Amino acid sequence: MRLKRSIMCGALRASHTGQEVTVCGWVQTIREIGGLVFIDLRDREGTVQLVFDKEVIPKLHEQAKRLAREWVIGARGKVSKRSERQVNKNLPTGEVEVIVSDLEIHNSAETPPIEVRDDVEANSDIRLTYRYVDLRRPKMQHIFQVRHKLAKAARDYFDAQGFLEIETPLLTKPTPEGARDFLVPSRHYPGSFYALPQSPQIFKQILMMSGFDKYFQIARNFRDEDKRADRQPEHTQIDVELSFVEPADVQKVIEGLIAHVMKAVMGVEVKLPLPHMSYAEATASYGIDRPDLRFGMQLVDLSEIVKDCGFGVFADTVKSGKAVKALLLPGGHEKISKGQFKNLEADAKGRGAKGLAFIRYTADGVDSPIAKFIGEAHMAKIKEKTGANAGDMLIFVADHARLASQILGAYRNQFGAEFGLIQKEGFRYLWVDDFPQFAYDEEKNEIVPEHHPFVMPKNEDAFMAFAEEFKRNDRKANPRIVDLALAVTATQYDIIVNGIELGSGSQRIVKPSVQNAMFDCLGMTREQANAKFGFLLEALKYGAPPMAGIGMGVDRWMMALFGIDNIQEVVVFPKHANARGMMDGSPSPAEEAQLKELGIALREEK
């Protein structure tokens, strides 16, 4: 390399005027005007205009004419202040230009399949295949610069708080998160497999038992589950664990982290402490355990009002212990056409509801097929309770409270996005806590876990009572047992921002007796538990401190910071919907010799 870079293209300002500089980068555009050639040269900090004048150095001008987009060059020259008329106000470097006196061409480039411009959005398949071109776009460069800042800010913060960054293994035993594992075959032990960690959960707990006291790690987690807009088979977590603490202590640390990161990365002040909401309130009022607080439209429970109204469907639903819930969409009468409502209803049925009911509030009254059954007195109460006005639309689901809330919660989010009801500016962080420890699966008639098996119940006594009863009844669910199980609250807490679940943590079980009781409740025999987590149970015997922690999803945090709804935008080399790496073509078949070494024979596809 003949020309050594002295400054970044995007860094040049009027203050550099007169200096001799060397810049390197990719050719963004070429503009040839008679005997002048202008080239915008781009690096990660921005672009600057290079000038080649035929009358000054004819040979250079000739060379410059032959350049093309995305060629990689170095250029040496004098920084010249542009005249008043020539300033480009759209560019940070627009007050100056480099009058080139020497040029080095590092590489030519074929015309790229996509243009390197922020205002050209190509399809995701081509963007992922030619990711290195896509990533040159200023928008993408910015995202990953911010991602770096986020990680740096987090490290600075934890360091200042006395945390140690400690790496845990990637080749491990399966972890208890419940998702499908990625397996890595062992050469030394044919037939045995490592699992890539779904999280460093067990290892960080053992680090606490090892006396490290405050741990964090920016860790990659792997889950072999189908992709979604906010999921990748591998994602990054800021993983945290502390000894001798309770949930409130962890939350305080994380609130400090959020405030620090938001300030350092976004220049945003976050007011502390963050608000809390119970799981029960979140699901009842927002129909989801990660409420987006950037807009209102809470769900309303009308069960009390309609339980004795004349509309049989509503009244009977309430009498059978279920609920009638409603969502008020302001201006919904105009916004939701008859056809759209039919689609909604079909969707609701797909989610398990019997149907949807509605009341449209018009200028002269109501438009609703159920109004005549409900009766005027009850209609008035509904209007009062929901605060409906002319032009609004009320949508009802009558079903299990949970299902009704779920469906209306989904519509709340859908309407919020579709009708621009969401306040785009700002970040609404909150904690959701008091999650149930268990759920009841009606179909299987089973008590099922809501979390991984190391989450400490909030009310240990209630848990142990349930565990005893459960064991005595030979681990069969019956109404009494179900009630006992559902009464157990977990120490689980989630941190939410703008409807995105950023992180999740809990107090950990550290008493062997409680841990064993938990395995019992999850239908895991002592042998099974030992086979899977024996090393953790063994470690618990030798002195485990009280501990709690959390894992914060870096990718999702990035999505929230940018208001991006696709995780692929914030991951440099993401996998596509069926987990293929489109650029490298992974996964790919293994060599026969490799398989043989691993003791693996492939089964014929049927």
Next chain:
RNA sequence: GGGGGCGUAGCUCAAUUGGUUAGAGUGCCGGCCUGUCACGCCGGAGGUUGCGGGUUCAAGUCCCGUCGCCCUCGCCA
């Protein structure tokens, strides 16, 4: 595995609801231009309409199959 959307020039999209030779913008190639900066002007090349089959006098358009990408349910922090 189920459901939905999309697939037309390198890229982003049109194409009268089945009707002439599939268009536009941008990019690309060539030419002109000494203050452009999304430069401008002139000219040009570029198409197996994802692929395969079918219906029809006629298919980008309708039908069947298949492949690919995105979303979603199941699954999963």
